Amino acid sequence: MSTYTEGKVDHEHNSSSSDVEKNKSYPVHEEINSIDESLTKPDPKNPFLDRKVAEHYRQVYEESQYECRGVFDPHFTWDPAEERKIVRKLDYRVALSACLMFCALQVDRGNIAQAVSDTLLQDLKLTTDDFNTGNTIFFVSFLFAELPSQLISKALGPDIFVPIQICLWSIVSLSQGWINNKASFYATRSLIGILEGGFIADLVLWLSYFYTSKELPIRLSWFWSTLSLVSIAASLAAFGILRLKGHLGLAGWRWLFIIEGIFTLLVGIASFYLMVPSAVQTKSRLHPKSWFTDREAKIVVNRVLRDDPSKGDMHNRQGLTPKMIWKSLIDYDLYPIYALGLFQYGPALVLETYQTINLRELGFSTLNTNLLTIPSSVISIIFLLLITWLSEKVNNRALLCLSLPIYAIPLMGVIAFWEGTMTNKWGTYTLITLMVGAPYIHAILVAWVSTNSNSIRSRSVASTVYNISVQIAAIYSKNVYRSDDAPIYRRGNMQVFAIAVAILPLIIIAKFYYIWRNNRRDKIWNAMSQEEQEDYINNTTDEGNKRLDFRFVH
Template sequence: MSLKDKSGVLVEEASAGSDNERKDYSNASLASVEDDPEKEDFSDIDEKKLLRKLDFRLIPLFTVLYLLSFLDRGNIGNAKIEGLPEDLNLVGNQFNMALLIFFIFYAVLEMPSNMILHRTKPHIYIPTTMVIWSIVMTLMGTVQNYDQLLATRALLGIFEAPLFPGISYLLSMYYSKKEILVRQAVFFSAATLAGAFSGLLAAAIAQMDGVGGYEGWRWIFIIEGLLTFVVGVFSYTCFPSYPKDCKFLTPKERRFVIHKVKYSTNAEPKKTDGEEMPQDINRAEDDSRDRKYLWAVLKDWQVWLQLLALYGVNVPLYAVSLFGPTIIHSLGYSTTESQLLGVPPYVLATSMCVLQSWLSARWGVRAPFLIFNILCICVGFAMCLGADAVSTPGVVYGGMYAISSGCAAYPLVVIWLSNNLSGSYKRALGMGLQIGLGNLSGVFASNFYRTQDAPQYKLGHGLGCGFAGMGLIVTVIIAVSYLGINKKRKHDIAQGKYDDVPPEDLIKMGDRNPYFLYRL
C-alpha cells in the first residue's frame, strides 16, 4: 500500500462509500482497539442502509432550516426596493446600519453558542431559538421607525446565531470525513438557494401591497416570518440530538455512528512489526471537553488563515445577497423585474455548489476548487467595475452570475477547516470561531454599496474584488503550508521518529499528531 493510500488524504466518496470503507468500519477488528469501551463487533451493520437513514432524517431538515435562516436575514434587501427606506424615513447610512447591527450580534454569539450547544440538548436548543427569531421576523413587518428596525435586526442576529454553527457541528458528529462533504455542501447550498427563493417570494408577496393597510415590504417580513414559525414548531418533533441519544437510531446504530466518527481522522496508520493497523488507536480522536482546546484553537495558525479565506468568499456572498436586488434595480429594471432577475444567478450558484462539492469529495481535494471559485468572483467584480451600468447593463448582470457562481466555494472553505481539526471539542470551537468571526463579512458588506454610489457602485465592486483577491492569496498559502507539513510528517514517519510514542499521547495531540496528514 502506498503512503498516499495509507494517509488520511484519501479520495472521499460522495455516497455511503465503497466495500473497503464498510470493511474499514464494520470489521470485527474494531473490537480489538484497546480504548474502545464497547468492544463490539459491528459486522452486522448495513452501513449503506444506515447512511440512507441518516440522509433522509437529517439533510432535508437541516437544509430547510438554514434556507429559512438565510432568507430571513437577507429579505431586507428585497424589502428595500419595495419602499422600506422611504416608508420609515431612513436617511444617510441608516439602512446600512440596520444591515450591520444584525451581523455584529450574529458573529459575536456564534462561538459561545456552540459552547452552549456542546453542553445542552440540540433538539430543544435549536428549535427554540428558531421559533423566537421567527416571531422577531414577523414583528419586523410592523416597525414604524429606524429605532424599531434596529432593535428587531439586533434580536434577529442574536437568535439566528446558534443555527448554522450548531448544525455544522452536528453533521460532524453523524458523518465520517469520507461522507460529510457532499452532505455539508447540500446543507450550505441553502444559502445560495435562499437567494433564488428570496426573489421569487418577494415578487409574489409584494403584490399584497395595501392588504390590511400594510405595504408590500411589510408583508414580505410577516409572511416569511410566519413560515419560519411553522417550520420551527414542527422541528421540535424531528430535530435530532447527539448520536448517543438519537431516537431514530437503534442502540447499536448509535454506538456504530460514534465509533465510525471517532476513527474517521486524517491519521497515518501506524505499523506494528511491519503490519499496518487500519484502526490503530493513534487514529482515534480525543473526544474530551478539556478547556485546553480553547487555547489550542486560538493559537492555531490554520484557523486564522482559514478565516481570512472565508472572508474572501463570504464578503462577496453577503454583498450580492444584501444588495443584489438594489444593483439590478439600478440598471433600469422595474421592482418586480429586479426581484425576478435575481433568481437565475442563485440557481446557477446552487448547482455549482453541489456539483463542485461532489467532485471535491470524489477527488479528495479542496484547494483547487476554492481557487477556481474565487477567481470567478474576481472576474465577476472586474466585469462590474469595467462596465457602464447605463450603457452596458448586461455586462454588469453577467458579472452578478460570475460572482454568485463563485460563491460555491462557501461550503468548501468551511469543510476544509473542519477536516483538518482533530478532536471533537476542538473542531466545535474551531468551526464556531471561523463561522462566527466569518460572519463579520456581513458587517463589511453592509457598507460596501452606498446610495450615493449608484448606479456604478465602483466602491462596492472594488472592495468585493479586493476581498476575493485576499482570499485567493491566503488559499494558496494554506495549501502550500499543508503540503510542506505533510511532507515533513511523512518523512519523520518513514524514519521511525515516533515509533516509541505511546498511542494515548498521540491521541491527545489532535491534529498535531505526527500521523495526522492535512487534507488539501
C-alpha cells in the same frame, strides 16, 4: 481472536447527559489478547485494527463518557450495501432536517433584500447608509453571539438549543411587521443577529455526529444549496406577498415579515421533533419508535469513529471549559482556513446584498427585480453541487477552492472597469447575475475546518471561529457600496476586485502550509521505532491536530 458480544443499544432520548449515562448499560469488552498478525498493522480505513490504538481510544471514550461508547467495536463488520442503505436513511433523517432548519435561517435573515425592493427604506425614512448600518448591526451581533451560542449548544446539546434559537428569532422577525422608525429597524436587526449567531456552527456540529469527513462536504453543499433555493422561493413568494400592499392598511413589506416569520416559527417548533442527541438516542416521547435498529445504530457509530476517532473524545452534553476554549483559539494550524473565510465570501456577497437595489436603479420594477434575482441562485446551486461532488471524488480541497478566484477575478475585473454600467442595463444585469452565482466554496471550507480540528473540543470552537471570520467578511461587504459612490459604485467595485485577487494566493499558501506540516510529521514519525510509536499513542499529552499521528487534509 476475541469476539464482541453485542449488547442492546439504549435509544432513550433523555433530558441530560447524566440521565443518559445513569440509565445506560454497556457491554463489557474482552481484552484483545490474541489478534491475527495481519491486523496489527494499522489500516487507514479502520485504525482500531491496531490493538494499541483500539485500547487507547476505548479508554478515551470511557473517560469522556461518550454517549455511544457502548456500541464501539473495533472488529465489527458490515456489508457495504447495509452502509449505503443507512446513509440514505441519514440523508432523510439528518441532512434533510438540517436543510429545512437552514430554510428558517435564510428566510428570516434574507427577506430584508425583498423588503428593500418595496418601500421599506422610504416608509422608514432610511438612506442607503442607514440600510448599511442596519446590516452591519445585524452581522456584528451575529458575530459576537457565535461563541456564546456554541458554548450553550455544546452544554445543552444542539438538539435542544437549535429549536429554541429558531423559535426565538422567528418571533422577532415576525415583529418587524410593526417597526416604524430607524431605531426599531436597528433593534430588530440586532436581536435577530444575536439569536441567529452560532446556529450554523451548532448545526454543522450536529451533522458531524452522523457523517464521515468525506461525506460531510456534499451534505453541506445541500445545506447551502438550500440558501439558493430559499432565495428563489423567497423571490417568488415576495412577488405575491408584496401585492398584499394596502390590505388592512399594511405595506407589502410588512406582510412579508409577518407571513415569513409565522412560517419559520412553525419550522422551529417542528425542529424539536426533527433533531435527536445521537445515533443511540433516537427514542423518546416525541419518537416512540427508534430511527435505527440496534445493528444500524452500531454501524452509524463505528463508521464515523473509524473515519475520525476524535469524535468520541467528549460527550454531547459536555460543556467547554475556559482552558479548552483557549487551546482551541490558539490552534494556529487552522488559521489558513480562517484567512480564507475572511475573503472567499466577500465578492459575491457584496453584489448579492445590493442586487435588488442595483436592479431598481437600472430601471427594473419592484416585482421584476425579485424575479430577476432567481437566475443567480440557480447558477450558485449548480456550482455548489458540482464542486462539492468533485471534492468527494478527487479529495483535493484546495484545488477545487481555486475555482472561485479563477472565475471571479476576470468577471469582477469587467464589472469594475466597464464603462457601460448604466447605459446597458441588460449587460450590467448579466454581469451581476454571473458574479452573485460565483462558485461557493463555503461548504468545502466548513468541512475542511471540521476535519483538520481532530477533536470535538477544537471542532466546536474552530467552526465558530471560522464563522466569525465569515461574519467579518459579511460586515465589510455590507459597507463597500456607499451613497457617495452611487449609482455606478466604481470605487466599491475596485475594492471587490482586489478582494477576489487576494483569494488566489491565500488558497495556494494554505495548500503548501498543510503539505509542509505533514512532511515534518512524517519525518519525526518515521524516525521512531514501533515501540516508540506505540508508547506515543498511549501516553502522549498532545491533543487533537497536534498529535504526531494525525495528518492534515488539503
